[in-house]
Amino acid sequence: MSDTATSGARPTLAAVAELAGVSASTASLAFSGSGPVSAATRERVLAAAEQLGYGGPDPRAAALRRGRSGVVGVVMEDRLADAFRDPMNVAMLDGVADEAGAAGASLLLLTESGGELSHLTSAPMDAAILVGCSTRIDESVDRLRLRGLPVVAVEAEERAGVFTIGLDNRRASAEGARHLRSLGHERVAVVALPLQPSSGSAPLPADWETRTTSHTALERLRGVRDVYPEFDGAVATGSTVDAGLEAGRLVLSLSPRPTAVIAQSDLLAVGVLRAAEEAGLSIPDDLSVLGFDGIRPELVRPWDLTTLVQPAQEKGRAAGAAVVRLLAGEEPAAASFTCQLHVGRTTGPVTRSLPS
Amino acid sequence: MSDTATSGARPTLAAVAELAGVSASTASLAFSGSGPVSAATRERVLAAAEQLGYGGPDPRAAALRRGRSGVVGVVMEDRLADAFRDPMNVAMLDGVADEAGAAGASLLLLTESGGELSHLTSAPMDAAILVGCSTRIDESVDRLRLRGLPVVAVEAEERAGVFTIGLDNRRASAEGARHLRSLGHERVAVVALPLQPSSGSAPLPADWETRTTSHTALERLRGVRDVYPEFDGAVATGSTVDAGLEAGRLVLSLSPRPTAVIAQSDLLAVGVLRAAEEAGLSIPDDLSVLGFDGIRPELVRPWDLTTLVQPAQEKGRAAGAAVVRLLAGEEPAAASFTCQLHVGRTTGPVTRSLPS
DNA sequence: AGAGAACCTCGAATCGATTCGATCGAACCG
DNA sequence: CGGTTCGATCGAATCGATTCGAGGTTCTCT
Structure with a gap:
């Protein structure tokens, strides 16, 4: 034997x-x-x-005959370690695994890194879920559609042939901004997620609207602009605390110094909080900080971060469910999610202080 | 078109x-x-x-004809969200993806959760990597070997037909323990990783050696025993800060209170540090805490944790490389990794204080 | 110019299972 | 006791590509 x-x-x-x-x-x-x-x-x-x-x-033979391999591809832009560093991605993936797994499918991890689209063409899968999408998504989608695969995209621009799971990034971002304005803040700065696949830490360019390929970053920026027509900011190199720290130093050195910082993710926000700490600022008296995502409190400790809580796992479940339904030949119901403002203790009213 | x-x-x-x-x-x-x-x-x-x-x-047809699908399965015991909560797993997976990806293979995520071994049988893959293995590994390995798939296991007991990537858990753990003893600690307690697939938070049972199915947890416990024949402890519910906090409270309430706690992962150690904080203990004067893993300092902040740094990504690379070589019909070179003690500021000499 | 080499292209077998319609036998009913 | 029906089993076609050896053409060298 x-x-x-x-x-x-x-x-x-x-x-x-x-x-x-x-x-x-x-x-x-x-x-x-x-x-x-x-x-x-x-x-x-x-x-x-x-x-x-x-x-x-043999699953290979069965897959050929059945026309189904029981595999759903999950396409991420980043390196795996980077993607998984962001708790939102992990939560989402967990949601996907839940739904897809219940339907008997396994997840195939794919990355678009280095323009290597060959995997998208040669990997055996029945459908694909695109996460953390940018404009480069188009190329990938074309490849996948050409193979006749159903495609689900999370937080992407609507596009023919792709089922999109939405998140109200713009509205939520605007809501956060309004919260700040109601506290009296007039000089706000944004610490943005990378606008393009591999951009370095830098001031926010004036023409960000045309130069941004990341749908999520773009929508959130627009949300801010809906409330603050003029704002300054910096672009981070990723959604990490370190990147936030770096970008945070940048925006805190602006003059006049902003009284509030809008970070596009909670990890970035934590970095900004550290930068503030470094600069000897007290939170929220000297500086208000707003996050986005609503990661587990333990990761933000000791702060109670004001942030927009998004249902990441639900997003994943919806994506998984959509794929399952598409594979069954049904038309999935449109799915769009909403963020909720959690008011913590990192934002507060503007205090009249001497400009530094 | x-x-x-x-x-x-x-x-x-x-x-x-x-x-x-x-x-x-x-x-x-x-x-x-x-x-x-x-x-x-x-x-x-x-x-x-x-x-x-x-x-x-069509990749399905190609896979059948070629007898290769270009997919490597990664089998984890946990739910994905739990597995990815642990930075070590992420780093390892990243290493695997590196090597496997370079050889043109993609990763298929599989879990053993709920005794669902059916995926192991029906998923199209060319080889499998087992991570976070327990004794239940045997069943999985049998299934996989029956299909004729090469199997690589990370941190598992040596087993025929399985190529194992080793880590010197026992030796490293003993080294950490010796470090504590050299500081004068005599009463140490261990906060252990789950000994079995789904055990609750509980005191460390006396018969842990026979009841533990997690190879990693077992070896690390043995390492401690090599130095401290007698020790007390608690078992956590997972490798998370929260689980460490809970287990930490447990061990800190022992009397006499231990002067040092050996946590089996850095996340657990952070939890223990918080429990100590809660209890009003100062580190390292009132309590020394030792971790294991060497996660990014940013996750341990503000402490500088004394810990055993393991080369997680390298482990992953080795696993990936081994799979690639096995698929090529070659015999991979044995791979075993070593941890290194990083002495931080969470361990210090015993101070003569009044017993609480 | 003829032999041989080099280079393309083709036919046919094969990978290993799934599935549908047909067949066969037995039990059941009147 | 014959016809019918139901259930189990079988044959053959099929899924879509890959691969190997054979065949045909053109080019080169002497």
């Missing part, structure tokens, strides 16, 4: 069938369990399988 | 070949690029493909 397991030639269903004295079709039925097979026959087949060290039907 | 893309029946290689006026075999060569095909023919085929909206050879 063990010998068989290590020898090169795996037994095939046909071999099992022969040993069991039945036809290959019957053996197949015995394994899939779907067809009408007598209990006696099934057992005979299973016994033969065990004797031969047969591990069940 | 767009019509073709959305219509049900995808064109096949044969259709493309016919339109291009060549045989299917030639068309195949034209796509794979491997065979000798004249430039003119190739272009004719590619043009025909474009005209038909053909997205390239």
